[in-house]
Amino acid sequence: MQKGNTRISMAVIRRLPKYRRYLSELLDKDIHRISSKELSKIIGFTASQIRQDLNNFGGFGQQGYGYNVEELHSAIGKILGLDHSYNTVIVGAGNIGQAIANYTNFEKAGFKPTAMFEINPKLIGLKIRDIEIMDADLLGTYIKEKNINIGIICTSKEKAQDVANVMVESGIQGIWNFAPTDLQVPEHVVLETVHLSESLYTLSYLLKHKREEED
Known part of the structure; x- marks a missing residue:
């Protein structure tokens, strides 16, 4: 910047x-x-x-x-750009995806999840709050039709790059990635990856060295 x-x-x-x-x-x-x-x-x-x-x-x-x-x-x-609102979609309705969908503070800050997408047929058609879980095959069409700005990826690492590719091809502007993998996207797409395990391992390192100092 x-x-x-x-x-x-x-x-x-x-x-x-x-x-x-x-x-x-x-x-x-x-x-x-x-x-x-x-x-x-x-x-x-x-x-x-x-x-x-x-x-x-x-x-x-x-x-x-x-x-x-x-x-x-x-x-x-x-x-920070919080004077604008952003339409978002969540791909992956597992624990992390549901947690994000249920966290209302994101919506209050202007990040509105409009739909979730899943490949698991048992979850398709259900709702998290008022957010419908849709078939992942509909992701690209939905992004184009609903003017979605941000895609949130909460899938397995094996599926994440394919999901990112669909998002990019459909005109997404930014991706928030929770999958445990590094994604490849074009320069015009903004990517922010949250590596939960890396943060936890950093905590482990700090705890280890604190114990060594005390010993």
Whole structure:
């Protein structure tokens, strides 16, 4: 991502949702102004890091005043594209697919699942909340007809690339992949892969080394 001719690192981009989450909590507590120093104590980043991150996107704070929490929360939402709504489909109605379908906060943020797709005939025709599970053979046609922006892949790794290919051919703009495999997509399609096992193994590493330090 770039601001003018300056490339903004993915490390900065990946910190923005955390900023927004903590700002949401401050608004829930009816806190409307906060300094970078106070924010650093809550989030765990240094005040300098916070100022540096936010300066990538323009000036938000005022010296002697700090940040307007509501304005900063709204601005970060716009930077993240959350001022738009996105039609999504979920492919794979197993545990992960159902969990995503049932997580209403995604819908509140503008990511609306309009349908789920499955190859298991026992699941086709059922509903998760009000989201119908449809035959996977209908995926491409549905994406084209319903103007779907984001495809969420929750299949086995063996099926995931085929599903991604159908999504790409049908005009999908972004793919959120939960299958335990790295997908190949054209440059014009945005791909974000969530490797649950890698995150768990990182936790295992940290636990191991914590035990070694204590010993």
